[in-house]
Amino acid sequence: MKTVKLGQQGLIVPAVGLGCMGMSEFYGQADDAKSLKLLDEALGIGCNFWDTADMYGPFTNEELLGKALVNRREKIILATKFGVKRGQDGAWLGISGSPEYVKACCDASLKRLNTDYIDLYYQHRPDPEVPIEETIGAMAELVQAGKIRYIGLSEVGAEELVKAHHVYPVSALQTELSLWSRDVEGMVLPKARELGIGFVAYSPLGRGFLTGAIKQRDDLERGDWRLSNPRFSEKAIASNLKLVEKVEEIATEKGVTPSQVALAWVLAKGDDIAAIPGTRHPEYLNLNWASQVIVLSENEKSELDVFSNNFKVVGDRY
């Protein structure tokens, strides 16, 4: 198993983790029984770096993981997030990074997760109204209290990363990175590297698009969040499929799946990068897990790099 050391504080995780978001919301119907079985299987193969957030569900994704943790908490490297406020009815209530909010969220997450510690606690989105130093200060107090082990940030810029890291060592930055979302490679990833902060790539399969499984809007269930995402409009899909065709071409030549090429490309970006593909299917879990041993040749890497660099993705990320 390939592992990645996230940050200087010593958090070691498998290079391929498991994104759990889609098990509860956004990508189709939730089926807790199937998801619990999948989480069992994941643990069985060693895929024990699980990613959730309080706002997924909302709240039900943490509850699901809470059930999966019973009697084996220490076997799982558990990552969750706070900061995006949701109501019980699903309403979107803004962003908060206030110290009181951070502490209340942590206690609520611990309760739902059925545990007394979180391995990696992320601020999900920076709060423009609260200096990041204050938020990190509160997170540092949570480390001192033994409620969380490591600190992470999600979707912050290079400047915020520096400010935060100055207050308390940040172990991981989680941000979108895939063949169709490469902005982070410009300023942010180099800054994280300079500071010795590990990187966790979310949506490494382009929310499923890069696997080739989504060729039209009808391939998504009614109510799927992606139907309202700009990259999944009819026009965007038609154009963005040219990138998928490139991935498929390389996958066919190599005798692997497009999903494996997409993941191997992310992992090939560096030994400080872990990816957290999300799935609800055992066959996908196994394919994704196996992608850590797929080595792209220099030619394949550069072909993908150049093609995706020159490719004009249609639609914003959000």
Ligand SMILES: NC(=O)c1ccc[n+]([C@@H]2O[C@H](COP(=O)([O-])OP(=O)(O)OC[C@H]3O[C@@H](n4cnc5c(N)ncnc54)[C@H](OP(=O)(O)O)[C@@H]3O)[C@@H](O)[C@H]2O)c1
């Ligand atoms: N920090 C943030 O702001 C943020 C934002 C988004 C996501 N995340 C985290 O990152 C995780 C992963 O991102 P994501 O779920 O958005 O996108 P992703 O991992 O790029 O793609 C997930 C989608 O791909 C499908 N899939 C997975 N493996 C496949 C395979 N081998 N072949 C074909 N299809 C496959 C899944 O289908 P099925 O579900 O049907 O199996 C699902 O629809 C999330 O679960 C969440 O924990 C974080």
